[in-house]
Amino acid sequence: MTTSVSKAIGLASVFLTVTSTCLAQTSPGNVPRSRSADERAVEARTKAFLEAVRRQDTVAVYQFQAPEFTWVLAPDQVLNLAQARAVQAKSFAAVHGFSEFQYSMGPVRIVGDTAVAVVLLRAVTTLHESAESSYVMGQTASHEDTWIRRGGEWLLARDRVLEMGLSRDGRPQYPPEEPSPKH
Numbered sequence: 001m002t003t004s005v006s007k008a009i010g011l012a013s014v015f016l017t018v019t020s021t022c023l024a025q026t027s028p029g030n031v032p033r034s035r036s037a038d039e040r041a042v043e044a045r046t047k048a049f050l051e052a053v054r055r056q057d058t059v060a061v062y063q064f065q066a067p068e069f070t071w072v073l074a075p076d077q078v079l080n081l082a083q084a085r086a087v088q089a090k091s092f093a094a095v096h097g098f099s100e101f102q103y104s105m106g107p108v109r110i111v112g113d114t115a116v117a118v119v120l121l122r123a124v125t126t127l128h129e130s131a132e133s134s135y136v137m138g139q140t141a142s143h144e145d146t147w148i149r150r151g152g153e154w155l156l157a158r159d160r161v162l163e164m165g166l167s168r169d170g171r172p173q174y175p176p177e178e179p180s181p182k183h
Contacts, residue, residue: 039108042115042147045154046105054101056092058085066148066155073161099136100124113149118142118162138167 035043045064052060062085071079071087079087101123108117120142128134146158166173 036110038110038115038149042108042110042117042154045147049156050101050103054098056095058089058092061088064156066150066157069156070158072158094127094129095125096128096134098123098125100138115147115149115154116144118144135169137173138170140165 049061049064052064065081065084067081069081069084071084073079103119103121105120106118108115110116120140122138122140124136124138126134127137141164142162144160144162145156146160147154148157149155
């Protein structure tokens with residue numbers, strides 16, 4: 001895998017750690033129901049996590065991850081906490097702000113001290129491969145995040161990619177392809 005493709009996959013993966021909660025839940029028959037204190041707590045953690053990702057603040061992002069955190073990029077590609085943090089730090093260093101960062105979240109399923117939900121994300125940023133080379137990367141993704149409650153705090157234990165699409169300068173790149181020649 002080339003360095004630029006690795007960077008693109010790594011950066012896309014950083015965006016995928018965005019966690020999910022319930023912004024508007026409905027019960028059968030489309031009758032709104034009130035959210036539990038746990039759902040509101042996961043929502044608050046999500047918003048704080050998203051702000052850390054948007055700011056590219058690795059220290060803040062790390063505070064949301066449980067010690068047993070895993071990043072499931074594909075069935076045969078699972079990163080542990082140390083591997084995920086290395087990818088995140090490298091990816092954040094290549095990003096110079098987001099021109100777009102939008103997400104929507106599905107309902108949270110909570111059983112005991114575990115919360116699971118799906119998030120959809122769209123992010124666009126400029127990546128700098130070197131002082132002379134940069135490109136616009138777009139990413140759309142859906143993923144399932146698992147949070148666990150520890151000591152009264154919700155921590156991200158697993159981020160599993162469900163679907164991902166990448167573009168480089170507007171051209172589809174996922175599944176990753178070699179960068180196109182410069183014109």
